[in-house]
Amino acid sequence: MxxxxxxxxxxxxxxxxxxxxxxxxxxxxxxxxxxxxxxxxxxxxxxxxxxxxxxxxxxxxxxxxxxxxxxxxxxxxxxxxxxxxxxxxxxxxxxxxxxxxxxxxxxxxxxxxMQIDHANRGFSFKKNGPLDMRMSGSGLSAFDVVNNFSEKDLANIIYNFGEERLSRRIANSIVKERKNKEIDSTETLARLISDCFPKYKHSKTHPATRTFQALRIFVNNxxxxxxxxxxxxxxxxxxxxxxxxxxxxxxxxxxxxxxxxxxxxxxxxxxxxxxxxxxxxxxxxxxxxxxxxxxxxxxxxxxxxxxxxxxxxxxxxxxxxxxxxxxxxxxxxxxxxxxx
Ligand SMILES: C[S@@+](CC[C@H](N)C(=O)[O-])C[C@H]1O[C@@H](n2cnc3c(N)ncnc32)[C@H](O)[C@@H]1O
CATH class of the missing domain: 3.40.50.150 (Vaccinia Virus protein VP39)
Structure with missing residues (x-):
């Protein structure tokens, strides 16, 4: 769509x-x-x-x-x-x-x-918007990947395209969360990822950086x-x-x-x-x-x-x-x- x-x-x-x-x-x-x-x-x-x-x-x-x-x-x-x-x-x-x-x-x-700063494009964990990330606006979106892909595939994407060492933990957390409710916003996803990093300090790179990068790379091939x-x-x-x-x-x-x-x-x-x-x-x-x-x-x-x-x-x-x-x-x- x-x-x-x-x-x-x-x-x-x-x-x-x-x-x-x-x-x-x-x-x-x-x-x-x-x-x-x-x-x-x-x-x-x-x-x-x-x-x-x-x-x-x-x-x-x-x-x-x-x-x-x-x-x-x-x-x-x-x-x-x-x-x-x-x-x-x-x-x-x-x-x-x-x-x-x-x-x-x-x-x-x-x-x-224009892409990253417009919340409605869904690229940024700093701005709340729909989970989208499609540069062309068509094809599979980040929402489709996050809500439908298997835990193993999610972990693979997050590890390989985000070089995220907590990929398995994040994938597991996504799968648990979506059993209750679809993950449909950048804010929900960013919060869920941050919760996987108990020792995260705000001065460091935001913990969602690598996972958002991975999803963006995958969605846009x-x-x-x-x-x-x-x-x-x-x-x-x-x-x-x-x-x-x-x-x-x-x-x-x-x-x-x-x-x-x-x-x-x-x-x-x-x-x-x-x-x-x-x-x-x-x-x-x-x-x-x-x-x-x-x-x-x-x-x-x-x-x-x-x-x-x-x-x-x-x-x-x-x-x-x-x-x-x-x-x-x-x-x-x-x-x-x-x-x-
Ligand atoms: C960093 S911006 C380029 C900015 C540009 N050089 C300027 O001076 O305004 C990257 C642009 O490349 C486009 N882009 C990224 N991957 C693409 C691809 N595979 N095919 C065509 N355009 C792509 C994005 O949609 C985005 O508009």
């Missing part, structure tokens, strides 16, 4: 783009065709258009960003394209807009301020989306094209880091069992030596920048090696019966 909370995004809070100055500092001058796979409030797309990128193809799965995209369509009618789609489809979206190759792909992962988007970027980037990814937590960052590392080496590296195995030359090289993080001043001005990391790689001219997904650190979990 579509979420009535997904409305046109005309009211505040707006999103402050994270690490924008670092991105510009590393990559300007801009030219060529760019894909902004995570349009959000359009901060990056706008900067690229104003900095003379030839064209920008923007994508966002959240239909509520359409009004912000429409402003740019009117301002840059021949240079800006927008698709309400998933970024795993970025190569198809670019091709439908008439571009067989592009010169840059940017992914600024995670949720926007975020890590699979990321892997598919990286692979699609590799296919559509022209030689010398730039891949830039901003991550906000260790699961995302691990995938991007491993992808760039594996793709910057001869693949497979060594295989003494198959010495004659076909070897692929690197398809990327690291552009910046290290990941970039926000300055103290940026974190002070925008606390969301705190955990952000920017990694950049440059595409090389070579064949693409088919890499097994398990090498990227993607947690593989099998979800069984989805009924309690």
């Amino acid at each position: 579509a979420n009535p909370g997904v409305q046109e995004n005309t009211e505040y809070p707006r999103h402050i783009p994270v690490l924008l100055n670092d991105f510009v500092g590393q990559l300007k001058p801009f030219s060529g065709v760019w894909i902004d796979g995570t349009f959000g409030d359009g901060g990056y797309s706008k900067m690229l258009l104003e900095s003379d990128a030839k064209s920008v193809i923007a994508i966002d799965r959240d239909p509520s960003v359409t009004s912000a995209a429409t402003v740019l369509i009117k301002q840059f009618p021949s240079r800006f394209f927008f698709a309400n789609d998933r970024f795993s489809k970025l190569a198809d979206v670019a091709q439908s807009a008439g571009f067989e190759t592009v010169d840059g792909v940017l992914l600024d992962l995670g949720v926007s301020s 975020e890590l699979e989306e990321l892997v598919e988007a990286l692979e699609a970027a590799e296919r559509i980037l022209s030689p010398n094209g730039i891949l830039a990814v901003i991550t906000f937590h260790s699961l995302e960052d691990r995938i991007v880091k491993r992808f760039i590392k594996l793709k910057s080496e001869i693949y497979p590296k060594v295989n003494r069992h198959q010495p004659t195995q076909l070897k692929f030359q690197p398809s990327f090289e690291k552009f910046a030596k290290k990941k970039m993080v926000a300055s103290k001043a940026e974190v002070k001005a925008n606390s969301r920048a705190r955990s952000a990391k920017l990694r950049i790689a440059r595409k090389l001219k070579s064949d693409i090696a088919p890499i097994e997904k398990n090498l990227l650190g993607l947690p593989i979990i099998s979800i069984g019966a989805q009924i309690r």
Whole structure:
């Protein structure tokens, strides 16, 4: 069922783009065709258009960003394209807009301020709202997962996508609570999780942080989306094209880091069992030596920048090696019966 909370995004809070100055500092001058796979409030797309990128193809799965995209369509009618789609489809979206190759792909992962700060989207344990968390507003919601998945599946999701060591205790508590009444609000779920941490002190990270992250990642299939988007970027980037990814937590960052590392080496590296195995030359090289993080001043001005990391790689001219997904650190979990 579509979420009535997904409305046109005309009211505040707006999103402050994270690490924008670092991105510009590393990559300007801009030219060529760019894909902004995570349009959000359009901060990056706008900067690229104003900095003379030839064209920008923007994508966002959240239909509520359409009004912000429409402003740019009117301002840059021949240079800006927008698709309400998933970024795993970025190569198809670019091709439908008439571009067989592009010169840059940017992914600024995670949720926007409009999503997390609007209580009715159900992303935040700090604001009471319906348990939802769907970026696109359709498909399985956090409510469906929390109220219908088996205890084992819940524990698996919370452990693998939240790296929460009390996953089993939390899953057990959810299952006990929902026997009496459906868990339908972020507040109820956050309270129930907090009760699993008797020694929790308010100065530390809120105990619901990791479980909410896990549910959000699962509901939006975020890590699979990321892997598919990286692979699609590799296919559509022209030689010398730039891949830039901003991550906000260790699961995302691990995938991007491993992808760039594996793709910057001869693949497979060594295989003494198959010495004659076909070897692929690197398809990327690291552009910046290290990941970039926000300055103290940026974190002070925008606390969301705190955990952000920017990694950049440059595409090389070579064949693409088919890499097994398990090498990227993607947690593989099998979800069984989805009924309690
Ligand atoms: C951190 S915000 C991007 C903010 C944007 N760079 C700006 O300057 O305003 C992330 C955005 O990516 C979108 N998003 C996340 N995963 C997506 C996916 N798999 N496909 C398409 N959009 C996605 C979210 O809906 C959200 O609007």
